[in-house]
Amino acid sequence: MRLTRFTDLAPRVLMRLAVEKDGPPTAREVATAMEIPCTHTAKVVSRLQHLGLVEVRRGRGGGLALTAAGRTASVGTVVRELEGSGDVVDREGGTACPPRSACSPRGALRQAQEAFFAALDPLTVDTPTGAPTGPPLLGLSATRRAD
Template structure:
């Protein structure tokens, strides 16, 4: 058996950034730009821009261009399930590749192996544990004030 990816409980950087952007916007008293968010989070602007574009596509963030523009959390973003956000960014693919890809052989145990099902169950339990948590829940006391205090970029966030 060949494992193609086994992140376990480790999130992709884009998932982590998406959650942090949503949390920061949930407590923002102004509308920061994507550049300000990238600077505050110490990530490349291009990475932040991709994540913000996906969050906007999902209806979780409102992004306005030009003078007076910036990012704002939508009501849908405030009440979004953390599990749903993580599923979207992580994907729900299998943890192991039993079929083989790109010239690698399929696992010889795939017809009778129980590992794939066990790992899929563990992955779903991970997502399910996050389903009842909302972005608003994540920024409840004492987190919200802490988020406001760590802004490093130019302008308010």
């Protein structure tokens, strides 16, 4: 199973926000700390806000914060939501498989995809923020700029 870069970044942004101790960081600060493009981070944050997982506060003292739903969100549910329910196999060009409704490889791939998501279901955003993952995430907080 291969995730899009967008889907890969979303749980990492959520985990980064879960360990924040110095107040709400801006999207730019998160992007800088995680060494990802600010424009891409902004798109991820916008989608996470739309899903009700992140709160965005504007103005002085503003920034990003996890909502209660964001803190307890299942990583599997987040990945499912971001990856969508499209076909497992994306045929580039050409026509769809003629026996599409009875295609056994497609069904097996769909089951494999669901098994992948199911393996992520028990993890919440808070789960990976403990040891050994939490300390490196906390180290990212130290890269914030002084106001």
